Amino acid sequence: MTSKAKYPSAITSTLCAITLGTWAGIPAVAAADDDLLEAGRLEEVIVTARKREESLQDVPVVVNVLTEEEIDRYALDGLESLAANIPELFIGRSSNGSGAQITLRGVGSGRTTMGMEQSTAVVVDGVYYGHGMFLNEAMFDLASIEVLKGPQALFFGKNATAGVISFNTANPTEEFEAQMRAGYETTAEEYSAEGFVSGQISPNLLGRLAVRVSDMRGGYFDQAAVDTPISFLDLATFEPVTRNQAPNDGSLPGTEAYVARGTLVWTPTERFTARFKASINERNDEANAWNFVVFECPGGFTQPNPAVPCEREFNAHVPNAPDGVGGNLPDMKEDGSSYNEYNSWAMTADLSYDFGNATITSVTNYNWHRNKWGLSQNVASPTSYIAATQNTSLSAWSNETRFQTYFDQPVNFMVGFYYQNTDRDHDQAGAFAPLEISTNPPETQFTSYIKPSGSEAETWSGFGQLTWRATDRTELAAGVRYIHETRDSFLVQSYIMPALQGLFLQDVPVYGDQSFTDWTPEVTVTYYPADNLTFFAGYKSAYKSGGFAVSSLIVAATVPSDVTFEPETGDGFEVGMKSMLFDDQLRFNMTLYRFEYEDLQVDFFDSVTFQFITTNAGAAKVEGVEFEADYAPNAVPGLLLSGYLNYNKGRYTDYIAPCYTGQSIAAGCNTNFGAGLGQDLSGEPLAMAPDWVASLNAAYEWGTESGHSWEVGGNLRYSDDFISSSFGAPLSRQDSYFNLDASLRFRHSGGHWEAAVIARNITDDFHISGETDLPNSGSGTGTNDAVPADPVGLVDLPRTVLFQVTYNF
Template identity: 45%
Template sequence: MTNRFSKKQLLLGVAICASVQILPAFAQDAAPQDAAAQDSASSGGLQDIVVTARKRQESVQDVPVAVTALSAEMVQRQDLTSIEKIAARTPNLNVGRASNGSGAQLTLRGIGSSSTSIGIEQSVAIVVDGVYYGQGRIINEGFFDLGRVEILKGPQALFFGKNATAGVISLTTADPTSTPEFKARAGYEFKAEQAQIELVGSGPLSDTLGVRVAVRASKMWGGYYRNVADPVTYSTFDIADGSLEGHGATPASSQAPGEKELLGRITLKWEPTDRFTATLKASGTHSEVNNSSWNYVAYNCPSGVSQLNGYACKKDFVTHQNNIPTDIAANFPFSKKDGQLYNRYKSWGITANLGYELDDVNITSVTNYNWNNNRWACACDFQSSAAGTWATENSSFKAFSSELRALTSFDGPINLMVGGLYQKTKRTFDQFIMFANIEDSTQSAANRYLATTKTSFTDGETTALFGQVTWKVVPTVELAGGVRYTHETKDSYFTQPYNNAAVTGIFRDQFDADGLGEVTANQTFNNWSPEISLTWKPTSGILVYGAYKTAYKSGGFSNGGINSKFSADPLADLTFNPERAAGFEGGIKTTLADNQLRLNLGLYSYLYKDLQVDFFNSPIFAFQTLTADARTKGVELEFEYAPRAVEGLNIHGSINYNKASYTKFPEAPCYAGQSIAEGCNIVLPGGGVRQNLNGTTLSVAPKWTGTFGVGYDAEIGNDLMLGLNADVRYSSSYLASGFGNPDSRQSSYATLDAGVRVGSADERWQVALIGKNLTNRFYVTGVVDGPSTGGASGGATSAHADQLGFGTLPRTVMLQLTTKF
């Protein structure tokens, strides 16, 4: 028996045994109880969590949607203050932090979007206070002082619109309190040597106006990863006079990411009557790290060592990257003068939420404006060598949106929701790249050492109308049907303003003689996304549901692509089609044993058409976004047990089976260096070699995932409270590559999070110790082929590239002090 199999068997056994142990409590529920037992049973039990999965407040057990809901208390206790931390404790959800492109690969139930293109929206939509944030850079936001977190699984187009083909992560920030409350929290994380302070003030300013102000600041003196690169000499060949010049590239910061961040939010809530509520939230983020690709690890290399500089490749929290040579950095656009690598992210947003309650109609308006700017300097071969590649980028995104909806609450069997959305967006993008050891001393100081530059923008406009009818067929049966119509336009532009003369045979100049140096695209998309669900409540505490759902994700434009001389159709290279999903989901949600036991079972099967797959087509030296068909299907079982006989005890867990694979990808890209015998044997009529990936597993799609956890809170005398929690998350193995590369396989793993806290019973103070990934397991949640490694695909002999994975966080332990008054 292998170690991997035994871990899986152990996880399933623990969860099943726990369920078996819980069932007697349910069986005994109907038995007579004496007075003492009744008194004991009067406390404890499960806490209900309210969610907004259908844009209305409902119990998580009453919605026909598979939801993982996290309360404000759980978010605080486990320090779930980022998308990555939320994913690290949620089965079937993975987040890969990337250096360039969109900045992230978010995957839910095996469906996600690669990180290599900044123009591709994520298939897992991020919604904050009712507003859609589509950019992968959203993971750079620090989410703190939250009211709740909801992970909605499967397509969610009807209520959340485009780009929710895999699901939604919905975050709701905390509102002002009805009484004055002030909270201060200080923390220190030992691995990264990070100090953090958080201040919250909340309360009424008058009888009708409340305010909440929250601020968090943090600084790292160390980091999660060690950079152990050696100094390298980058030698450039001057094409003007044929001279050679050496430039010293020092190692990047030895401790990464060395993060500094400042976050703030102010909330005003005005309730002049019991019918009208106006909430205004304004927030800002400023964060900077000392290396944009600080988590890129060469974890698997064909010969065991890097093909660029010979160091050992292994699964560890170690990188090898160098700064831009100082003499070049002095004039390199958007580089720090000393050449230090970095990623700086800034954002701000403002959201106005208005609610008006008529006798039978609730009207809601949500209006938002948000802006972010991201700048970085990257060692973009991710394992620096004497033939290194460095680049800088400056990109901004801004969006205005306004949604208006009305929900009826008639006494009759039929009720309606209708709404509309308008959104306008703009992305601007500039990138500057140095590679191939070339320079041109006849150029300006800014261009002298550059190989190529890119500039691009996309203006987007979206109009959507949606509606749903709910019909109480009988008091226990509800039929709901709705549809969302989306009309979308995107106007884009791309050019390469400067190319070193040595690479003009590869990159088209802006005013290239063939007239293809400037690419413009005017795209229009229209989509109807219907949905229907049927729910049955045979008795209190039991919900049976089934649903047919569809979804749509934007087509678009790859702002960070390449206009290659080898490509006859650069417009086709830079544009891509929309992604669509359709399928069925059903299940049963139960709350049993006098609100002590929750058992939920769900099944799903979805087909994805034109799943967007981005890749680098090396023969024509261009990024292209292809589309493929896929299916994801599975079963999810979750339980939670909170016995009244042991107040403060909570046992919870889940077991999930998911099969996500391509159903139609007959001419898929080969992975780097894949040989004919390995399947790279389909010769295209126009040239090039491909492979057939029909039936191959999707990227980051483990078949089995699961969790098991225990939490306990109890009084320990002298008005003190003790809290304990421990949670295990398990994943079976998966391919990190979307192209079937066996070298990318991540083996099965289990992580352990645990915490202990002691404080006063009135919550005036608390001391907590919070540990994450205590098994210190290294695993990757995305991958790229190592640039300048491997060989051509489709040959008789394989020549695979080094695998550079997006590593997650190592073991972290935080000491946290909180006071509340």
Template identity: 45%
Template sequence: MFSAPVMAQEAAASATLPSASASTAENAASQGGLEDIIVTARKRQESVQDVPVAVTAISPVTIRQQDITSIEKIAARTPNFTVGRASNGSGAQLTMRGIGSSSTSIGIEQSVATVVDGVYYGQGRVINEGFFDLGRIEILKGPQALFFGKNATAGVISITTADPGKEAEYYGRIGYEFRSQQVVGEFVASNPLTDTLGIRVALRASKMYDGYFKNVAEPFDYPTIDVATGRTGSLVANPAARNQPGEKELLGRVTLKWEPTDRLTATVKASGSYNKTNNSSWNYVAFNCPGGVSQLTGYACGDRFVTHQNKIPEVISQATPYGKDDGSLYNRYKSWAVTGNIAYTLPDVTITSVTNYQWNNNRWACACDFQSSTGANWATENSTWHAFSSELRALTTFDGPFNVMVGGLYQKTKRDFDQYIILSGLEDSTAAPADRYLATRKTSFTDGETLALFGQATWKIVDTLELAGGVRYTHETKGSYFTQPYNNVAVTSIFRPQNSADGLGVITANQTFNNWSPEATLTWKPTRDLLVYAAYKTAYKSGGFSNGGVNSALSPDPLGDLTFEPERASGFEGGIKSTLMDNQLRLNLNVYSYKYRDLQVDFFNSPIFAFQTLTADARTKGAEFEFEFAPRSLDGFSVHGSINYNRARYTNFPLAPCYAGQRPGEGCNLALNAATNNFTRQNLNGAPLSVAPEWTGTLGANYDAEIGNGLKFGMSADARYSDSYIASGFGNPDSRQGSYVNLDASVRFGASDDKWQIALIGKNLTNRFYVTGVVDGPSTGSGTGTPAGIHADQLGFATLPRTVVLQVSTRF
């Protein structure tokens, strides 16, 4: 029943304090007991035990000890939060408390928002960013509209990077992961340039010489046909890289921090990221097939870290935009960002501003049936995202009972999208060279603009009782364009041409959304160590446009296929936070119930060959309990854990799509198609949402001790349990993921003053295979809505197998 443990032994430094690694709390000798933990869940510095929000905080010490350097690694240790890495579409499915966003559409922003140094990063491709040299991570559960804006209907992952400190600091680390044969190097230099100006430079680079997954595909002959001449031929599709993902990564960040007075703090952060893998769908595994073998290839299906994918035939790849000369599959992500933070403190008012520009570009070549066969479907894609945002906020700190926070946000965004699809051996020798081997290509863009105003008033009714109420108003516009400028004549009955006679070959959409998201919180703090709170919250997630969809020639309403409405949440949350036994024991309990209207659910409508974003209503309700115990009698030791119950169900999805191959006796018995004599819909009212286990929990312990001669030793172990769950958003029982336990552990040995350290860090030591998202295998399954239906192969987004990293670090 309960929210995830804080599991931090050091006070986290805020973005306006010295760097976390140089913080007073971290360098102080512990006397046992719990350390205070500072969070900014309400955009102000507060103890985690004083904030009326369900929040998990991870300190910089824990981040380093457990090598938490990505959104996926955060999820792997957090109950009720999962990340499914996808090859195309948005690139990820982030799910919290059973609420997440399908990965199929690049136009859908995540229900779980990622915020870095106060800036919103809503694209699923944020999982390709590497996060290191951090000051703090906060996981906020439930709607967070007031302080973190739109698109936070399920929660927020707030990441704060480290700042320069008052003293010089130099840090280096090299690591080696044995399974993937990955070498990782990090270097951080932080130094004051003057009494008021400091600089911090952080670099990270890594390279894999092996991989986590094995590709066991074999070469096959790929037949082609030239529709212009009728000539047939055959090309060879060789296996893709055997060891996947073969990742290469280079990350960098430069931070300048200026503090001319004790009232003014200004920071500028410039960062860049480069990430490349040898396959965009390297973690797609056919883990459950109706007959035990793939319907496309005949390979055995199963819960193993094995894939079956082939390169694009070389002559086709060389002609296709963004294809490699040798036909290799890949994913290449590049990004850069500049963020400016200013905080100015007057006697009773603090004014802050955050301004950011971010850019990223993602390219890939994909074996997009994810199980290469003679009828293979390959594609390449190039997509670019730009965003500028500026937020200004003022917070009063009067001695009286009333205080206010007011602010505004402006954001300007642009997405450009191009995709090139190779299908069924089609060729057209009369087409332009770049189109010769394409079935179709797409081009699309969306320009967005957002203006938001928000405010909160707090009233301290008496010293122990406070009422806070606020609202965010959001006005948003999006202008979008989509067309398929080339279609092979053999598929114009499926893909609507740009010059279609019905005038629907070019789709434009001008969307406007307006939303008010109010919330109110009542907080009672009868003693220093006890907090009781109750809150009513609402949230809003943007509607939009599916840039990567399909303009199907069989669809009467392509505009309706490509556009979708906003998602909204409302409900109640309450809890108790307590610190007991002379600051040795922390016990927290949280309960919640939220309704979701127009939950965005992606679906591929195979009869008309169209991607559609449908909407459904849902409810999540549950309870979360966490504890942490750090006895003074055993300095350096702590134990922590949580138990969580979450029930996430559709409440109104009466005409949901059937999953591929679903039979009438299995519920696919609505909306009979008279032309084909099959049913197409099912009633999912009361059915569970995808990736929504009812029970999750954690249990872990940490111990650090001086062992004499200027040396210290430490070890930690953390287990995470998940109940079984359906990974499909449409109730497919074949997608069920069984219950599992994930175990992480580490040991470390080094100097008492941290001048050097050797650490061994293991993750998923049980080597448990589990999936955090799923798709029906393309071109598998048949007879949907008929008694002869055959279920599709289930392709899961598998998480990492057992990994063990040896790290050596030094400070000087």
């Protein structure tokens, strides 16, 4: 059954999220579609949420969709920009650690542990990418983005306990098309240019080449660091040595980026299609940790340096390594300046054969990335410092093969097989405590530790679903996925400064030989009482891989359980309604859900000992209700009103957790976590889980007598307050806030060119999408005289204004 409901080409978000205008103003009905512009109807959209093409309004999945037109309209070029458009989605950028903190409906992964994959799976053209470093990928020239909420293991495999973000890149066109676009963003002083050429190469071969380059002459944040003299102790002479720590002279972030993607589609017969994609990506930042801001402190200033205030301002303190340290620490620049370098490439072969009533599809991918950085503690201190470097790489290859039937009968099925192999190499070096040994070789004069580590993993998975059209208006679907994983890992500190041996262990490796097996079932019931009305109910489950924290430090108290963690699982129920009313002028959708999680993976950083521990929370629960509506009235052609209202309650239900650094007995640090101090977080909120979020959107497009058109849009988004710490630290609270975006576009009558101004976060509000503790802050944990650590926010971008011109050939 195909719904007659229609959706706008410019508005295609589904259940509980009309988030499309949140980045650049609300979309209007496309000017080129005069019939829709006059009628005010909402247009149908096709999605692949169940690995087959289905109407968005018919599919029993909670999914938000952004089309190619919307992506271009909002200048969406990566995960961060997407987060502003999806309710309950937070993405905090972190150059170090795992690279990102992605949270959806309060379920997410911290950013400090390299070995932890995300709870929200990122998929590109059907290929799974589990690493947070994907945040550095420039996603452009896209056909659509689908965001699926809740457990999604059946169709998307492991690590989809919170949901899925699926990017579909644009494919070649049969007719020749080409486009050039240039932009200038005023806050970061960023110049950008991108374009594509697409068309037929030979009778059975189509091709597309897309390229994007960008260069920042400035940055989003202001440099607030100042020269700070630090007193070192030379352990060879026991004489003090004063070394200056100067501010990083790069922009924050001062990014240069290059990306190219090529696609070939070969159809030697009507039944066989082969699609090949290859991409290369490079991003270089002049600073690392450029969006880290110490925003709240017990005394109003940072504990490592009383001269540095704690402010909710777009000011970052990014220093160089102290004089002499630069060039001596492995992978540190000669001048000790902070930097981040990311490189990647990928190749995908998507082969499909159509038997007429069945299709077999095989998707094979190989991808590789390397991330190198150097940084110093983002608040310089006269008595302490931290300088560190990282060189990590990941290679992965995978294959998914599916067989799907389309018989003209009540029963159909899909079966599939998935294999993935990943290999991560991770090298890290650090220098801290103002100690040096002048008689040592340069590479160990200041070095506190050198730490190589690695992990190799293998995944085998089989899955299948049976669908039964019980009546013309009722569908029952049931499926299950089997997952088996093995992971071999190691972690060792090959060098420890002699003065620190005993506190940190040299040549004492920790090994992880892990094996996991899980079954994840799914059952849905869908009822279509009318062509414009859908009801659905489903039970869903998901599994997230256990792992090994390859970025941890080995201290005297470290035990294997500190660096290994168990799989995370989730299951629960959702019910929903999708409707189109008033001759396709109004869409109103609603979803209720309740999901419970066991062994939720939560990583902990002790800002005093620098110890990383990944823990498993006993249990957590998220439940809520989501509403969304779009209205395109016939009486006012070109006008579109939309909005959403979401309530989400995310709470720990059973979790004896580590105390946050500087938590007092009175504040709840009154029990034990393993061999250390602990607190009971049962009943406390999850991190990055506001109870309420809402949006009101409006857009209006009108034509002129000369045939040109204008479009103006605005979006007002609201977020309730929330705790950003996974351990309930009260100083990490983000207050409720409003965010205002707007856009103005002029389109030439011939359709060849358009000019746009896109303004985001117009009120320049300060808000965060993640949190960690400032090193060398906090004290007295588990006592009556404790001082909480200073929270460091992963801060969203300030006000930005983008001027953009597009020309279509």
